[in-house]
Amino acid sequence: MKNSRRLLWIAVIFVGGLGVLVLLLAQPRVQTSIANRVLKEQSGPAITFDALNVGLRSVEVSNLAVVDGPLSVRIPSMKVTVPIWHLLKSAPHIERLEAKGWEMRWDGTVSVPALAEPAESAPPVAAAGWTAVLATLENEQPVSTDVLAQISTALETALPVSVGEIELRGNAMWQEAGPGADGKAQVSIVGNGPMPGAASELEIVVKAMGVQTTSDDPRIQSLEIRARINSEFNSEHQLRVAEIESTFNASRPDRAEIDSYILKVSVDKREGSPRLQLALSDTEHELFAANLAADTESALLTGEWTMKLSDVSVRHLMLGRDVPEFSLAGVGVLRATSQLEEMNLAGDLNFEILDVSQLSEAMAGVSDLSGDLGFEIRQVGGDTRFIRLDLNVAGAAPVLRARLLQGIEIGADRDELRVAQPDEPVIACQLLGLPLSWFQPAIEPWVVDAQPIEGQIVGLVTPQGLRFVTSEPIKIEGMAVANQGQSYVDEMNLEIDLGSEITTEGWQIELGRVEVFGEHGRLINFQARGGRLKRDNDIMKLVGRIDADLAGLSAWPGLSDLGGLARGRLQAEFGVGVEERLSVATAISVSGLESLAGHAMPEIDLDGRVDLRPDGSMELHLPFEITAGDRSSDLTFNLRAESSASDWKLEGSLSGPKIHLQDIQALSAITGVAAGDEAVVSALDMTPPDLSPVQAKPSRAIWAGVRGSIQAAVGEVVVEGSPNLSRFKAELLIEPETLKVKDLSLGVGERGEVKIDGQLTYDATDSQPYLASATVSASDVAVEPWLLWFEPGSVPVLEGNVNLNANWNAQVSDLADLASGGQIKAQVSSTGGVLRALGVDVENYVKTGQTVAALGALFGTVTGNEKLTQQAQLVQSATEVAQRLSLVAFDQLNLNLERAQSGNVIISELSLISPALRLVGDGRINYREGLAFWLQPLALRMDLSARDEIGVALTRLGLLNSQADALGYLPLVTDFTLDGSLANIGTKELERLLVRAFTGR
Structure with missing residues (x-):
């Protein structure tokens, strides 16, 4: 008895405790706390709410919030009417679903966290059905393409949950959600949900409005979608019939009319096999339609599809983007098994496009296009088999034809390519006359003209992969290439043999033969191959x-x-x-x-x-x-x-x-x-071409965008017939506004050396923006070898080593002017040498001077005729002067040179000193366009002074003044002029002076 009471008390206490626990769990605060704790531990979207109340016949949630990246949903109150014990059933029934005032927001400015990339794995080569020749490329994970199986599974799946009344009303807003305008929408979903054994009707209404835009904005400003969904499920929760009819009404600021489209989709299984229908139309025409139903004579589903599109019917969908005038029409058949394990799609399409350039500027050369496409595709499980493919494209004339020579199949699991006859070609593409004008916009400003391209390419399979080769060479004949009116290529013919191969190990392209022919034969032969293989580390x-x-x-x-x-x-x-x-x-x-x-x-x-x-x-x-x-x-x-x-x-x-x-x-x-x-x-002395006004002032330096330095060093520079040039060194410094030649040096001969430093500066504010300057120095440079190099076989007019110090400055608008422009100031000196520039021709007068002088002296002595003796002495003196002037050994030579902007060269402070002779003077070299520097006219005014033997001879001739200078030199009674050119110095005036001295004429 006592034991029975004890058990009774235990049972009462347990039941009471359980009741207390149930009462506690029934409290909204407790339910809310437990649910929030559980949700915090879950991954994925962030879900929060203020209160949760789970009753015996309903569930209520207050202020529910769901945030997942740019998407956020907030529901002030949601009530689900469902007996709590119904949730324990395999297919629960919800009596009513109600949510009002909810808000869904998409903010495209919110970034989405990047997902970790899965580790790569190399898939094996699969072989199934037909001969397998190509497996997965680039280690991509296979994506299921068994659409038929997915549709069939969906039609056979039992309804997991049934819903009675539905009332969902709220608002949606979006920002930066794609190419359309930002906006908002009112959304309502009202009606009866799907239930077993009863018909249901659900209406969805969406009224969307974009942000206020301008009147010429082509984007949709408002869109109204009304969709009515009617469905019926049997008592086994399986679909019997479903019909969806949707109407889309869109308005745009730039269009007064409403754009309307109607989409109808239906599935009917009331007769056992599914009957599928799909239709899309606008307010006037049916654009696309397809149906599939059971064949009365077999277990197959058969149907037809039609398509008729034009620029008028799709222009509204392009959001104001221009589309060319076109037509696309097609008709075909559909076949499928009753369970949709296999489907066959076949048909023919015809198209015509007028003025393709409206699609893209890159297609501006295509003009009109037309053609047809015949095809047959079979879907078996996840595999896709192409049975027929025949494409013809034409412009003003037939352009190409591509056709499938045998069936090919693409496996779903490994992107596998299979063919029935691997030894035969799979596809052929014949170029019947591809116009080069189609590619013209892509190569502008170049212009290419030629006969249309002809040739044929076929695709074959190999044990390693797929290969494309030319079965007929690609030919381009009569090609001409020009740019901005300048012709570069004319009457060129081109032939190309090529091939390419794609395998599981990589790919390769081979140009086996590229030959270019001209009028008289082959000009260029080119061969190349390239590719990428995994074994070469990609x-x-x-x-x-x-x-x-x-x-x-x-x-x-x-x-x-x-x-x-x-x-x-x-x-x-x-x-x-x-x-x-x-x-x-x-x-x-x-x-x-x-x-x-x-x-x-x-x-x-x-x-x-x-x-x-x-x-x-x-x-x-x-x-x-x-x-x-x-x-x-x-x-x-x-x-x-x-x-x-x-x-x-x-x-x-x-x-x-x-x-x-x-x-x-x-x-x-x-x-x-x-x-x-x-x-x-x-x-070496060309005059630069004239510049156009545009060229007269460049907008920036020719070296703009480049900086740095380039160094040069050459051990020996050999110029045929010239002195040895060695040890060439220089550095070019490139700065944003300046080019500098730094420390240029060159060894000349055994002891000579030339050094140059210069710079070129650009000033955009100046009408002549290029300013150049340079300093040149030369020391101990032997001049005789250079004169012999300029005029081989001649006797050099000057021997000796010279020194030079020069400065050059120029300001030009075009760099071509630097060669002949600018100002030069130079000092030339020498500490010893020989001058042969003063030779005079008195041969006609004194070619027998020595003999005449000797006979005159003899007859003068015999006869006592002093005049005859004096005349003989004059002839002898003139001969001696001519000989000494023809070869003047000097101790010192100095002169200054200055080249003006006009091109004339001023010679000043010219001074030559020898033991018996001194020359001073000045003059100029007059610039003549088109003549080399050493051929341009020379004019030098010279003063001569002499002493010693030549001074005595000139004194006898009466050509020297009697008063000597501090060094004992007697000046010539008059100055004289040297003319001609540097290559051939003229001494006619000095010659006439000597001739008059001993002839009296």
């Missing part, structure tokens, strides 16, 4: 070679500068690697050069490398060699360039042991000037 590589006939290329207007060549060939091999950096290595050889005159030209060999780094910097290593017979010029150019937002920084060098300038000059035959021609000599 480095993209390109290698190739080129062989060109340089003389043949001279027939093209753009390469007419090669017109000086009778023969010549360029051969090059190159390799390109693309990883983190872009590397280009090349070997170039120019050989077999021969001028039109039949002279062999030097050969050029170049072996270089260029690296472009990820940071935008560039490194260049370019050694090259020029050879001619046993002569060889070796130079290496190195450069490093770093880019920034405003400019490029350069650090470079040019160096080598020896360079032969005559070989560089000989190569000028490539540009149509034969070595040794007078044109080469005159080119």
Whole structure:
């Protein structure tokens, strides 16, 4: 008895405790606290609310908030009417769902946290069904494409929950949500939800309004969507019929009419097999329709589809964007199994587009397009099989035809490509006449004209992958290339054989043959191949070679500068690697050069490398060699360039042991000037071409955007027939507004040296913005070898070592004017040498002077005729003076030179001192356009003084004053003028002075 009472008390206490617990859990505060604690531990969207009240027949939530990145939803109050025990059922029934005043907001300015990328895994090559030739590319995760299975599963899935009355009313707002305008919308979802064994009707109304825009804004300003959903489920919670009819009414500020479209979708399973219908129409026409229903004679579902679109029917959907006038019409059939495990889609489309340029500026050259497309596609599970594909495209004439030669299948699991006959071509694309004018906008301002492109490309399969090759060469004939009225290429024919292959290990493109033909045969042969393979760490590589006939290329207007060549060939091999950096290595050889005159030209060999780094910097290593017979010029150019937002920084060098300038000059035959021609000599003093008003003042320095330095060092500079030039060094400094040549030095002969420092400054505020200056100094430079180099075989007018100090200044609007412009001030001096510039021709008068003098002296002595003796002495004195003036050994030579802006050269303070002779004077060299400097007219006024033997001889001739200067020199009775030119100094006036002295005439 006692035990029974004890158990009773325990039961009462347990039940009472359980009741207390239930009462506590029924308290809203307790429910709210527990729910909030649970939600805080969950990942995903942030969910909060103020109060939760779970009753026996309903659940109420107050101030529910859900935030997920840019999306936020706030519901002031939501009530779900459902008996609490119904939630324990497998398919619960909600009697009523109600939420009013809710707000959904999308703020595109809120960033979404980035998700961690999944680790890559290499998928295996799959083989199923047809022959497998291509597996997943780039390790991408496969995406399920079994759409039919998804639709079939959805139609067979039982209704998981049923809903009675639904009333959801609220507002939506969006900002930066896409190409449309920002705006807001009123949303209401009212009606009966899906329930088993009963028909339901649900109406969805959305009234959206964009922000206020201008009257010409093409974006949608308001959009009203009314959708009515009718559905019916059987007692087993499975769908029997569903119909959706949606009406879209849109208005835009730039359009008075309302744009309306109607979309109807229905699924009917009341007869067992599904009957599917889809239709899209505007207010006047049906745009697209498709249906699928059971065939009465088989278990298959069959149907048809139609399409009829035009620019009028879709223009409203383009939000004001212009679309060309077009038509697209098609018709076809649909077939599927009753459970939608397999579906077949086939049909034919015809299209016509007028003025394609409205789609894009890049297509401005296409004009009108038309064509047709026939196809048949089969979906089996997740695999897609293309059975038929035939495309024809035409412009003003047929352009191309592409056709599928055998069926192909793409596997869903591994993006696998399968064909039935791997040894046969899969697809063929024939170019019937592709106009080059279609590509014209992409290459402007260049203009390319030619016959339409013809050829054929076929696709094949290999054990490794898919390969495309040309079964007929791609041909372009009669090509001409021009730019801004300047013709560069004319009558060029092009033939191309190419191939490409894609495998699981990578891809490769090969240009097996690219040949360029001119009027007289092949001019260029080019071959290249490139690709990217996984075994090479995904480095993209390109290698190739080129062989060109340089003389043949001279027939093209753009390469007419090669017109000086009778023969010549360029051969090059190159390799390109693309990883983190872009590397280009090349070997170039120019050989077999021969001028039109039949002279062999030097050969050029170049072996270089260029690296472009990820940071935008560039490194260049370019050694090259020029050879001619046993002569060889070796130079290496190195450069490093770093880019920034405003400019490029350069650090470079040019160096080598020896360079032969005559070989560089000989190569000028490539540009149509034969070595040794007078044109080469005159080119040293060319007058720059006239400038147009636009060119008269450049907007910025020619070196704008570049800064840095380039150093040069060459051990020996060989000029044929000239003194030895050695130890060349210089540094070029590039600054934003200034170019500087710093510490340029060159050894001349055994002891001579030339040094130059200069700079070129740009001033945008000046009408002549380029200001140049330089200082030049030369010491102990032997002048005789240079005079012999200018005029081989002649007797130099001057021997000795000279010193020079010069300053040059120029201000021009175009750099071409620097060669002949500017002002020069120079001081020239020498501490010893020989002058041959004063030779006079008295040969006609005294060619027998010595004999006459001797006979005169004899007869004078015999006969006692003093006059005859004196005449003989005059002739002897004149002869002696002429001999001594023809070769004057001097101790000191000085003169000043000043070149004016006009080009005239003023000579002042000229002074020559020898033991027996002194010359002083001044004068000028008058500028004549088109003449070399040493050929321009010379005019020097000279004063001569003499002593010793020549002084005695001149005194006998009566040509010297009797009063000597402090050094004992007697001045000539009159000054005289030297004329001619520096190349041929004229002494006629001095000659006449001597002749009058001993002839009396």
